[in-house]
Amino acid sequence: MAKKKLFGSRKSTAAAAAQRMVLGGLPQEEEELMQSPVRMVVQSFLHDKVAMTGLVLFLVIFLCCIVLPFFYPIELHYQDVTQSNVAPGFGMLKVPSQLQGNAKMISAGSTFSVAIDENGNVYEWGTFPTEKLKNIPSSSEMGKLTQISAGLDHVLAVNEEGKIFTWGNDRMGLANVPVELEAAPQPIKQISAGYQISLVLTESGRLYNWGSAYLMNISVPSEVQGNIAKFDDNTNIVMALTNDGEVVPLSNKASSFTNVPEDIQGDVVDIALTDESAAALTSDGRVHTWGNNVNHSMDVPEDIQGRVTALSAGRYHYTAILDDGTVASWGDNTFGQDQAPHLNGKAASVSAGYYSSYAIMEDGSAKGWGLDGYLMGTDNLGRDVFRRLIVGGRMTMTVGAIAVIISTFIGVIVGGVSGYKGGKLDNLLMRLTEIVSSVPFLPFCIILSSILGNSISEMQRIILIMFILGLLSWPGIARLVRGSVLAEREQEFVTAAKALGVKEFGIIFRHILPNIITVIIVNATLDFATCMLTESSLSFIGFGVAEPNATWGNMLNGAQNGQVIENYWWRWVFPSIALGICTISINCVGDGLRDAIDPKSKER
Incomplete structure (x- = not known):
């Protein structure tokens, strides 16, 4: 009761009504003065x-x-140095309209993608880590390309004559194609622009590599060289699939990747590597994994086991084609990599890159999913x-x-x-x-x-x-x-x-x-x-x-x-x-x- 009333005393409903009646005849200015x-x-x-x-x-x-x-x-x-200092923006998955309907091969790099069409023309899109990636050799120089691969910040390509081309960053000797491949082009079976390394597999089953020798020590056993059907690589190791259906780690250093399950040897038809795990596809359509189960990359969905026909991998996720032509992805989903879309038609091939995947349909159209960009870019540690x-x-x-x-x-x-x-x-x-x-x-x-x-x-x-x-x-x-x-x-x-x-x-x-x-x-x-x-x-x-x-x-x-x-x-x-x-x-x-x-x- 002794307290000073700064905000005005409370009034009963009747008193308030009476006050409103009194104020009814007052000017607006005087009514405002009576406000609390x-x-x-x-x-x-x-x-x-x-x-x-x-x-x-x-x-x-x-x-x-x-x-x-x-x-x-x-x-x-x-931290992820592959995503370091990426500029703001989206469009990393925006496949050029000219490529739709005649896409032959697509490869996803760190923040960009490359592709070739049925005529061997090159396409690039996304956010480029270096301006050198835009310096594509002329079509008259390259001729008709048959394969292409995107890496961290360089691209590797080969034409129908077996001649190899590379552009983008040329550090660590990435531009130094081996003399035996440069002087005498050979039929090429597979190429890969890896993490500061390039790899080429010839039709004769021989594997060549050049680039950084500090990150990865590749050792190809003599009995394996000349008998390789396919290979895959990550930032730690290269693994080969022989013509006999066996998986061989091309390294002298023991790691979680080298613990290949014995029960699948001789029956493997495809392999894929993330940065933390390896996967092998056997002839019965089942996927077998080993390594480190980072981001659930080794948790293969049970409903696709026995139905897989092809396999590909990004940094922490896998993408597969199933027997009915649909696609499935699993593993890391930070950027939606495991959200495989419903496709109109059947997929002819799939390609998983760093944080994205692409499917090429039988009619030549292409669809991508995963990392499309960053709203405000990334910092020096890729965050x-x-x-x-x-x-x-x-x-x-x-x-x-x-x-x-x-x-x-x-x-x-x-x-x-x-x-x-x-x-x-x-x-x-x-x-x-x-x-x-x-x-x-x-x-x-x-x-x-x-x-x-x-x-x-x-x-x-x-x-x-x-x-x-x-x-x-x-x-x-x-x-x-x-x-x-x-x-x-x-x-x-x-x-x-x-x-x-x-x-x-x-x-x-x-x-x-x-x-x-x-x-x-x-x-x-x-x-x-x-x-x-x-x-x-x-x-x-x-x-x-x-x-x-x-x-x-x-x-x-x-x-x-x-x-x-x-x-x-x-x-x-x-x-x-x-x-x-x-x-x-x-x-x-x-x-x-x-x-x-x-x-x-x-x-x-």
């Missing part, structure tokens, strides 16, 4: 276009960062910038929000007690406030981070950052609350509360605080943006939330060199836009609330 303060503040804020625009933008970003990570999660330790942006936004906002809650809680208590009590206690608390204000925040955090080093976990580091932000940013709100309490403690409702015997803490936090809560809300809103910027600054200079956790600050940390700024603009543009829009929007909301609560502030 809350309604006036809300209406004033709603009519502030800048503040409302900021509120809408902030809510959109906030909801995206809270909701979308459930649909687009990230694996913290995921999706969009996914990290929304997850990083959630982290940045969480750190900022908790820090504001801590600082507001401390500031309200210190400022409230100091302003109400006055005297020596006020003097003591204000000197403490000045001491905390004098602590240089960034140097303090850098020194503390250097001292702690790796002695704490990443989660402990994040909690520490939130508490440090909160513990060092309360002096401003403490002074503001103290000044407001000093003004309010002389009001009549405070005198009445004292006369009724209300305790001091009750007067401060039950009677005075509700009357200055709007000022606290405005200040906390503005502090939220400041804390977000501070966290991003710490992460940007490497002393905040560290990799692999994502925040907007450490996303920008990876883009602080000239090459990234010039060539990979998407790595810094999107995080900086998100951070800029978010902080500006919060400041606009705070300014709008301040103007709505105190209209005279617009005149100052």
Whole structure:
């Protein structure tokens, strides 16, 4: 009863009706003057276009960062150099219209695809890792191509005369075709542009390879050389299928790939390799797998066993043709690789690449599925910038929000007690406030981070950052609350509360605080943006939330060199836009609330 009524007293229904009857004859201006303060503040804020625009933008970003990570999660330790620095955009699966109806062979590379038609013409589409991939030799030089293969960033092709062509990146000797193949072209049975390596199998069963000798040590036994029917390769090993139906690892180093099941030897008709597992198709149409079951690549669907006629593999998924001409895929589904479409007609061949698959139908049409592109591109470790942006936004906002809650809680208590009590206690608390204000925040955090080093976990580091932000940013709100309490403690409702015997803490936090809560809300809103910027600054200079956790600050940390700024603009543009829009929007909301609560502030 002693509490000051800032927002107007409540009235009964009858009283409200009577008031409406009285106001019925009043001008509109006088009726508006009789509105409650809350309604006036809300209406004033709603009519502030800048503040409302900021509120809408902030809510959109906030909801995206809270909701979308459930649909687009990230694996913290995921890295894939084959997807490094891919530009934003889609269209990696967009088969050229000129190829539809006469497609002969399609091969999917890391982020691009190549194909040839029945006339031996070359087609390329997707996002090219290097501009050299566009330097296709002229048709007059190559003649009619019969086979083509796409690798990480180079292409291998062969014409009907057995002459080999390669373009794209030429590092590690990828352009150095073996002399015996260059000088005396031979009929070619199979080619493969692998991971920084090229392989060619001749009709005579001999395998040739060139390129990087550091990534893969290929050793072909003498009894196997000249007896190879087919081969497949990944980033670790090359495996051969002999004319006798046996699978032979072409490596002297034991690994999970070399543990070929003995019961299938002599009965294998096709092989395929992902980066973590191997699969063999036996004559009864069953698929047998071994290796590491990463992303469920070894979990062959039971309903296709006994029906498979051809097999192909990408990095972590398999694609197969079944006996009725349909296709099936299984394994990693990060980009929809195992979502094989329903095809109109029967598939004549399938080809699985890094993260996509293609099926060529009997009528020459082609259909692709899997990775079609990235909305905001990828970073230097091949991580999706969009996914990290929304997850990083959630982290940045969480750190900022908790820090504001801590600082507001401390500031309200210190400022409230100091302003109400006055005297020596006020003097003591204000000197403490000045001491905390004098602590240089960034140097303090850098020194503390250097001292702690790796002695704490990443989660402990994040909690520490939130508490440090909160513990060092309360002096401003403490002074503001103290000044407001000093003004309010002389009001009549405070005198009445004292006369009724209300305790001091009750007067401060039950009677005075509700009357200055709007000022606290405005200040906390503005502090939220400041804390977000501070966290991003710490992460940007490497002393905040560290990799692999994502925040907007450490996303920008990876883009602080000239090459990234010039060539990979998407790595810094999107995080900086998100951070800029978010902080500006919060400041606009705070300014709008301040103007709505105190209209005279617009005149100052």
